[in-house]
Structure formats: structure tokens, C-alpha cells
Amino acid sequence: MLSxxxxxxxxxxxxxxxxxxxxxxxxxxxxxxxxLPPGEWCRAALGVIEQGVxxxxxxxxMGQSLKRRLDMARDRLxxxxxxxxxxxxxxxxRNVEQEHRRERFAAVVSPEYREADEADRKYHPEKxxxxxxxxxxxxxxxxxxxxxxxxxxxxxxxRVAKEIHFLDPHFKVDAxxxxxxxxxxxxxxxxSQCEVFPMFTxxxxxxxxxxxxxxxGEFKRIYEELIPSGKSLTCVLWQVVGVPERGAHxxxxxxxxxxxxxVLVGYGTDSANAATEAPDTLQCLDQAIWHEKLTHSRxxxxxxxxxxxxxxxxxx
Numbered sequence: 001m002l003s004x005x006x007x008x009x010x011x012x013x014x015x016x017x018x019x020x021x022x023x024x025x026x027x028x029x030x031x032x033x034x035x036l037p038p039g040e041w042c043r044a045a046l047g048v049i050e051q052g053v054x055x056x057x058x059x060x061x062m063g064q065s066l067k068r069r070l071d072m073a074r075d076r077l078x079x080x081x082x083x084x085x086x087x088x089x090x091x092x093x094r095n096v097e098q099e100h101r102r103e104r105f106a107a108v109v110s111p112e113y114r115e116a117d118e119a120d121r122k123y124h125p126e127k128x129x130x131x132x133x134x135x136x137x138x139x140x141x142x143x144x145x146x147x148x149x150x151x152x153x154x155x156x157x158x159r160v161a162k163e164i165h166f167l168d169p170h171f172k173v174d175a176x177x178x179x180x181x182x183x184x185x186x187x188x189x190x191x192s193q194c195e196v197f198p199m200f201t202x203x204x205x206x207x208x209x210x211x212x213x214x215x216x217g218e219f220k221r222i223y224e225e226l227i228p229s230g231k232s233l234t235c236v237l238w239q240v241v242g243v244p245e246r247g248a249h250x251x252x253x254x255x256x257x258x259x260x261x262x263v264l265v266g267y268g269t270d271s272a273n274a275a276t277e278a279p280d281t282l283q284c285l286d287q288a289i290w291h292e293k294l295t296h297s298r299x300x301x302x303x304x305x306x307x308x309x310x311x312x313x314x315x316x
Contacts, residue, residue, distance in 0.1 A: 001263055001282055002027070002157040003137045004080055006034045006096045008110035009044040012066055013052050017125040021109055022073050027261030028284050030137040032160070034105060035077040036096060037085050042077070044092070045070055078160040078260060081195045107134040140283035145272040151185040153282055154256055154263070158190060161258035163199045165297040167251040168269045169238075171204035173218040178270035180222055187226045187233070197231040198258075203251065203297060205238045205305065212237065216311050227315030234312045238305040250302040255285070255293055262290035 005025055011017040025031040035041045049066045052058035058066070084102060089095050093112050100108055100120075107121040109128060116127040121134045130136050143149045158164055171179050183202075190197060206215060219235055227233050240249070254265040266281035285293070296302045300310075 001030060001141065001153060001284065002032055002078075002160070002261065003030055003106035003134075004032050004034050004078060004156075004160070006036060006100065006105045006108045008092055008096075008108075008112070009041060009048050010092070010111050011109065011125050012045040012048045012070065013057065013111075014125070015062060015066060017111070018066060018069060021125050021128060022076070023069065025073075025076050026287075027076065027290075028139065028287050030139050030284050031076075031106075032078045032260070033073070033076050034083075034096075035079050036083070036092070036099070037087070038079060038083055042070060042074055075260070081159055081193055106137065107132075140281060142279040142281055145267065145280055148182075148185055148271070150182055150265075150269065150271065150280070151189060154186070155189050155193070157256075157258055157261060157263070158186065158198070159193045161198050161260055162196075163259040163298075165201045165203060165255075165257040165294065166269055167203045167255040167257070167293070167297065168265075169205035169249060169251045169254075170268060170270070171202055171235075172206070173215055173222060175218070175222065178272060182269060182271040184222070184226060187223065191226065191228055197228045199232070199234075201234040201236060201297065203236045203238060203302070205240060205249075205251065206308075208239070212309050216309070219311055220313050224313045224315070227313060229315045232312055232314045234310065236300065236310050237308045238302065239308045240305055242304070250296070250304055257285075257290060257294045257297060259294070261285070262293060 007021050007025065011021045022033065025033045033041065037044065046067065049058065049063055049070065053060060053063040080103070082103065084099060085095055093110050096108055105121065107123055109123050109125055111124060113122045113124045116123045123132065128135050141153060143153045174180070215237065223233055254269055256263050256265060256269065262285040264283045264285055300307060
């Protein structure tokens with residue numbers, strides 16, 4: 001659901017390159033930019049712009065325009081877990097190619113590549129367009145309702161997140177629940193693949209007759225052993241106020257949100273006992289919808305619902 005591109009800060013020496021390579025790398029299109037050097041991509045890009053202005057390759061007005069655009073692109077950067085960077089190596093391309101061999105990027109884009117290398121996914125910015133398979137990322141995918149399929153599909157966007165919210169009104173904690181297998185697998189994958197376990201919150205609306213003491217006990221029993229020491233997993237139990245119109249529930253359909261992007265889940269965040277004929281759909285959220293849902297999730301201000309209980313378990 002999220003393709004990470006390594007884009008050379010040198011693309012910022014050209015407005016057209018910048019606009020196409022950077023501004024089109026947007027989470028609503030399933031794309032992100034690897035923050036390379038780690039935590040310093042924007043600083044390196046700013047240096048390229050300022051050097052271009054000093055050397056008169058960029059006019060001052062163009063330089064200011066690029067700086068404004070660069071500032072807006074900061075939220076498109078992600079840190080990929082396990083990234084290795086040799087600060088003694090001055091070449092961005094050589095460093096990135098080493099990282100590309102360790103774990104493939106969706107593509108590497110740099111003015112140093114004169115010709116496109118489809119096999120190794122290396123492109124000059126002028127060779128990049130929607131006809132390039134690596135660049136033509138889908139904003140939505142279909143997955144089979146089979147065990148673990150949801151976890152596999154959603155993990156690329158979760159492993160680069162610092163904060164995660166799952167919104168599914170039907171989430172259940174029964175030991176044999178179809179949710180349990182999915183969520184336990186996701187937590188295990190995050191524990192093994194993330195450098196720091198993210199802040200993880202589940203939002204649900206259990207039926208009114210579900211006893212809160214039972215829910216809390218089962219939630220802790222099923223998930224507590226999986227949470228890394230000192231990290232936490234939170235479940236917010238909401239209750240619907242009144243009778244919302246069909247399709248008007250704030251968690252409808254279902255959503256997975258991170259501090260970077262979000263997806264709409266067509267059917268549910270649970271699994272299935274066996275492969276099914278009917279596929280589920282995961283769709284990247286428009287930025288405005290993602291931001292609204294994330295803000296409500298953070299502030300606990302979802303409309304038409306009120307909090308019944310908030311459960312937090314911490315790893316030992």
C-alpha cells in the first residue's frame with residue numbers, strides 16, 4: 001500500500017524535476033520519499049537550491065519558489081527501518097545503491113542516471129512518468145479475504161509509522177475471534193521490523209451488552225505478552241449516540257491511520273478462516289479525510305460516539 005522511493009536531493013536543482021518527482025510523491029497516491037541521508041533529506045535539498053542560487057543556475061525568485069515547495073514536502077518523508085548510511089561516503093548515489101541492495105526501493109531517482117534501468121529500478125528524473133511500472137503505484141488494491149492477507153498488505157505503511165490507529169466498530173477480543181489472528185500477526189511483525197514500536201490504538205464500538213470487565217480482561221490476556229517492554233497498546237471503546245443513518249457511522253467503512261497516511265478498508269480489519277472468493281479493498285485516503293480522521297482519533301472527538309472506556313496495556 002505504500003511504495004518508498006529514493007529521490008536524490010539533486011532533483012531540486014530543476015523546478016520541473018522537483019514538481020514531478022517530489023510533489024507527485026504523495027501518500028494519497030501510495031508514494032513516499034525515503035529520508036536519506038537519514039533525517040537530512042530536506043537539509044540536503046535546501047543546500048542544492050541555495051547552491052544553485054549562488055552559482056546563478058537558479059534565479060532568486062525560482063529559488064524562493066523551490067524553498068516554499070520544499071517546506072510543503074516535509075510530510076512526504078519516511079524513515080525506513082534498518083537503514084544503513086555511510087557518512088564517510090560523500091556520494092548520495094553510492095550510499096543509496098548500497099541500501100537498495102539491502103532492501104529494494106520502489107525506485108531510485110537521480111540526475112546521475114543518464115538512462116533508465118528498468119531491471120534495477122534506477123531512473124533519471126526526466127525518464128520518470130506514469131508509463132514506468134515502478135512509478136505507476138496504485139492508490140488502491142484488492143486482497144483476498146484469506147488468513148494473513150490483510151496483515152501483509154498493510155505492513156508497508158505501518159512499519160514506517162510512529163503512530164497507528166485502527167478504526168473498526170466490530171473489533172472483538174474473543175480468543176477465537178477472526179480479529180485476534182490479524183492483530184496478533186500485525187503486532188508481531190511490527191515488533192520484529194520496527195526500530196521503535198509505534199504508539200498503537202484500536203478504536204471500536206462493542207455491543208451494549210458486552211461487559212467491559214470481560215473485554216478488558218480478554219484484551220490484556222490476548223495481547224499483553226506481545227507488547228515490547230515499556231511500549232503500550234490502547235483500545236478505546238466507543239458507544240454510538242442515537243441511531244446514525246446507514247453508512248454515517250464515523251468508523252464506516254473501517255480505517256487504518258498513521259501519522260503519515262491512511263487507508264479505507266472495505267470489509268474489515270479481521271481475517272478469515274479460509275480463502276474467500278470475494279476480495280476486500282484497501283484504498284488510500286485523500287489527505288483531507290485522513291487528517292480529519294487522525295485528528296478525531298488523537299483527540300478522542302469522533303462525532304456521533306462517546307467513550308465508554310479506554311484500556312491501556314504496557315509491555316513488561
